[in-house]
Amino acid sequence: MERELARGSLAHGWADESQGWTLNRIRLLIARLFHVGSTVQGVRKLMRRHSWSAQVPVRRAIERDEESIEVRKKVVWSQIKGRRSTWASTSASRTRPGRG
Template sequence: MRYADGGGLSERGRTTREQVRLQAAQWFAQDMAVAEIARRLRVSTNAVYTWRRRWRAEGEAGLASKGPGGSSCRLDERRLARLAEALEHGPAAYGFGEDQRWTLARVSDLIARLFHTRYTLRGVSYLLHRMGFSPQVPAHRAIERDEDAVVTWRRETWPAGKR
């Protein structure tokens, strides 16, 4: 996901893009060439042709922002809170006893059990990130490790350079 609100432009970004399309609409009314509009707005000519087609069919209302893209979450706020609470109880509370780590597959199974809704592993990942969870890599201590042979890391200091 490249944008701040989970896949799409922010509200400010959508407003800015809408203003660009509305500026193009003013130039459409003046019968300005598509290539010139694209050059002035620094967008592709294909985008301008699309905007012009929508402007001719629906007027300026056809160029208005339609809001954030993507599908809406299948779990409402109450269910998301219930899922977060279930995740806090740990995997053992839901029959995953072999270790105490939540995997995407386990969370997907938990969602299916609790809410009768299926999510793909990628969808679970997006959902967990949106809820504020992040992937964690457990620190395992190797039994065979020779503590005396372990290299100690330190921060190197570099001499001050010439200015």
């Protein structure tokens, strides 16, 4: 199975390589190769059992400016967020406000 997954989804007939392997595609591949039916949840558990994990695409926008992103995270976001007034936990309840 790992050998077939390593060949890629394009080799198995899915033209949109940008999506790569999805759980549904792996489920269909298992059905084709081994003539075994399974659910998407079952495929997810099987993949986790064999140490495969969900992957995020590596591609980034050409216009992406890493330097301005770091400045925004460090400077702008810290100004917006501010500091906590106390170490005590807060409450979202309107009737029982948090201490601090």
